[in-house]
Amino acid sequence: VIVYPTKKSLQKVGAAVALMGMWLLSFLLALPNFIWRTLKNHEVKLPGIETVSYCVEDWPSAHGRLYYSVFVIVVQYCLPILTLSIAYARICNKLKYRMANSSTRSSSRSRKKDGRMRRTNTLLVSIALIFCLSWLPLNLYNVVVDLHNPFGDDTESMLIVYSVCHMAGMSSACSNPLLYGWLNDNFRKEFLEIFALLCPFCPPSPTPSAA
Secondary structure, three states, X not given: OOOOOOOOOOOHHHHHHHHHHHHHHHHHHHHHHHHXXXXXXXXXXXXXXXXXXXXXXXXXXXXXXXXXXXXXXXHHHHHHHHHHHHXXXXXXXXXXXXXXXXXXXXXXXXXXXXXXXXXXXXXXXXXXXXXXXXXXXXXXXXXXXXXOOOOOOOHHHHHHHHHHHHHHHHHHHHHHHHHHXXXXXXXXXXXXXXHHHHOOOOOOOOOOOOO
16 A cells, blocks of 8 residues: 555455465464374373373474474564564655655645654554564574473473463564554554543543644
8 A cells, every 4th residue: 555555456356365365374384283282191090080191292203393393483573573664664764755856845745744644654663663572582492492392391380381472473463553642643643542531530641733
């Protein structure tokens, strides 16, 4: 929309094909984890429970898990970061080019557009950085554990570290709506109005100027 504003938008058929392609690619990427699994039974001493069954990875090659982890990092981490960086860089350059080639503007209008551009650039850079930092611990964890497991037989510590790294990765999905809302004047204005309705005794917050 920004880089190619006059280009024909994606139609329903094209959108359906794109969605099916993404689902198929996701299925193929996760398929090795489904194929090379085995079911194990663990005896437990609990009332009414004799065994607990769970799945563990059982790769045909000694380095199969490592190869798969490197492949996943390239496809699910490095490639998205590269795509985001290129796309956001093109968006920023396009916005900068439009502002530089726009007609004569008043100083107040120029300041508003400059502020809007800075907020857009801040939003794009923040989203890319949060994605990179959120998913970095989990990807590093997978590579380190596959290369040389520093936990040894300490399964409890390994699961705790994995849970923390996985939680950090999932947090990126929660941070994006907050960024979009806080850095957008219209969203922030609506949030403040809703908050004022929910808390009538709170002092009114200054309404941000629409840009």
